[in-house]
Amino acid sequence: MxxxxxxxxxxxxxxxxxxxxxxxxxxxxxxxxxxxxxxxxxxxxxxxxxxxxxxxxxxxxxxxxxxxxxxxxxxxxxxxxxxxxxxxxxxxxxxxxxxxxxxxxxxxxxxxxxxxxxxSPTVMRRLVAAYLKGDSAVAPRGSFGLDELTDREREVLRLVGTGLTNTAIAGKLSVTEGTVKTHLNRVMTKLRLTSRAQAVVTAYESGLVIPQALARTA
Incomplete structure (x- = not known):
């Protein structure tokens, strides 16, 4: 309950x-x-x-x-x-x-x-669009530190950056949803992020995902 x-x-x-x-x-x-x-x-x-x-x-x-x-x-x-x-x-x-x-x-x-x-995808697009316009309120708090991530953690971060849900990521990587949650939690801890929104922004700002593609759909 x-x-x-x-x-x-x-x-x-x-x-x-x-x-x-x-x-x-x-x-x-x-x-x-x-x-x-x-x-x-x-x-x-x-x-x-x-x-x-x-x-x-x-x-x-x-x-x-x-x-x-x-x-x-x-x-x-x-x-x-x-x-x-x-x-x-x-x-x-x-x-x-x-x-x-x-x-x-x-x-x-x-x-x-x-x-x-x-x-929601709509919210995520607007968050990233706001960041790309220079809104520091949605910027990630930590430095990138992608070298601290494993290859699988980097891939999970990239897919989160494209707006996929944990369920969709699990299907794409052929793993369980619990495994995706574990990887994402490790990413959040290593990069000192506090929300999925910040994880998405990090994926774009670090170059894992090209921001212009999402900005055009916002």
Whole structure:
């Protein structure tokens, strides 16, 4: 059972999310909050696996205290404003577009709880496009350090950079999805990255993937 803390400052929208998630047999809502400060305080007692939060959340920086013990999944229309940048700095594990189908949201919550990072292709393209335009907020925090990676880890990073999911990468490399997760986790640790978005940017900036191809589709 995945424990979810729902954070949104609009009561009706928050109530709808709570009802949706509680209707899923594998999810349970362990608390609700209307801002970052409330969520940070509630997370101590409710111990959620995933914090589902609106991107335009009052007190968003307060969730830095939560990010160490729970995975952050952000709901957004993805305007690439300062709120999105702050979520990236906090190490958000994924972004789900608000217009997504309920099944996609539930799938994202379960994936993030399992240790995956979930970014839609549209979000990923915009992240990379923003970086290519000089937006330092989405830049990787560490140096490249690709020489620290094994050949397989470099290949996994390259495929992540093309926007493939872990499942798709596993199929392409003829390995299990768990093996892909292991390789990606090692890449993140070695390169000191905190999100899949930063891994994608690293793949482009380091030359593993040619950025112009994706920029044209953004």
């Amino acid at each position: 995945t424990r979810v803390l729902v954070v949104d400052d609009q009561p009706l929208f928050r109530a709808g999310l709570v009802a949706l998630l509680n209707a899923s047999p594998d999810l349970t809502v362990v608390g609700e909050a209307c801002d970052g400060a409330g969520a940070a305080a509630l997370a101590v007692s409710s111990r959620p696996d995933v914090v589902l939060l609106d991107i335009r959340l009052p007190g968003l920086p307060e969730l830095a205290r939560v990010a160490a013990s729970a995975r952050l999944l952000v709901l957004t229309t993805f305007d690439l404003d300062e709120h999105v940048h702050e979520a990236l700095r906090l190490g958000a594990a994924g972004f789900v577009l608000k217009e997504s189908e309920p099944a996609r949201l539930i799938s994202a919550i379960k994936a993030v709880a399992a240790g995956e990072m979930r970014f």
